[in-house]
Amino acid sequence: MKQNGTSSNIPSNGRTFTDIHKNGHYNDELVDELGDDHGTSSIDTPMRDDAFALDDDLKIDLIEEHFREIMNILGLDLTDDSLKGSPRRVAKMYVKEIFSGLNPANKPASTLFDNKFQYNEMLLEKDITVQTYCEHHFVPIIGRAHVAYISSGKVIGLSKLNRIVEYFCKRPQVQERLTVQIANELKRVLETEDVAVIIDAKHLCVSTRGIRDLNSTTITSSYSGKFEQEATRQELLRYVAQPSVGL
Numbered sequence: 333m334k335q336n337g338t339s340s341n342i343p344s345n346g347r348t349f350t351d352i353h354k355n356g357h358y359n360d361e362l363v364d365e366l367g368d369d370h371g372t373s374s375i376d377t378p379m380r381d382d383a384f385a386l387d388d389d390l391k392i393d394l395i396e397e398h399f400r401e402i403m404n405i406l407g408l409d410l411t412d413d414s415l416k417g418s419p420r421r422v423a424k425m426y427v428k429e430i431f432s433g434l435n436p437a438n439k440p441a442s443t444l445f446d447n448k449f450q451y452n453e454m455l456l457e458k459d460i461t462v463q464t465y466c467e468h469h470f471v472p473i474i475g476r477a478h479v480a481y482i483s484s485g486k487v488i489g490l491s492k493l494n495r496i497v498e499y500f501c502k503r504p505q506v507q508e509r510l511t512v513q514i515a516n517e518l519k520r521v522l523e524t525e526d527v528a529v530i531i532d533a534k535h536l537c538v539s540t541r542g543i544r545d546l547n548s549t550t551i552t553s554s555y556s557g558k559f560e561q562e563a564t565r566q567e568l569l570r571y572v573a574q575p576s577v578g579l
């Protein structure tokens with residue numbers, strides 16, 4: 333998590349995020365541009381120091397209140413049976429489900445095992461479901477992650493790879509940051525630099541609004557340690573390109 337506000341002013345197109353608020357007014361054009369750039373200000377999710385001063389129940393109550401206000405402002409009739417439960421539903425979904433990965437208390441514990449089989453080659457888990465939310469528009473980013481590592485003598489359960497991906501997905505995200513956060517966590521847990529992460533994803537903020545491109549996907553990658561060597565990287569990319577076993 334970000335410790336202070338210093339990294340939020342990295343220039344994008346030569347301007348800073350503070351330009352958005354210049355003279356106390358929002359610069360709508362610049363806000364759109366920064367959102368569409370999908371630039372990120374920091375590898376750590378930008379969090380306030382008091383992020384967990386409120387407990388989950390209070391957060392749900394407050395978000396419910398504010399979301400009701402958003403619906404009111406849009407002119408929706410909250411006495412309608414279909415709509416009246418929405419503010420609380422959205423609040424619970426934000427706190428308990430789709431943004432629960434903001435809280436480090438929800439990070440999956442990863443138990444390391446000795447690599448008893450002496451398997452010292454690459455291990456790749458392909459096609460891990462990615463479902464996260466663009467932090468610029470709060471709409472889904474949906475795709476697949478491929479994560480690989482070469483054991484340093486320790487291994488973790490396969491499903492832990494899924495859980496680590498899932499944990500970092502449960503935050504408002506940009507794909508570049510998500511990729512690096514997963515890679516860093518794998519390096520930390522597996523005690524090795526030999527880690528690779530590739531994410532191929534569709535951004536609903538690109539397909540359902542703005543440019544409305546239904547077909548484009550975005551690929552991001554992080555290669556470190558032995559994966560920086562051309563031969564290892566090519567081996568990984570060959571495996572990723574192979575069709576998966578259909579079961």
Ligand SMILES: [Zn+2]
Nearest residue numbers: 466468469537
């Ligand atoms: Zn977006």
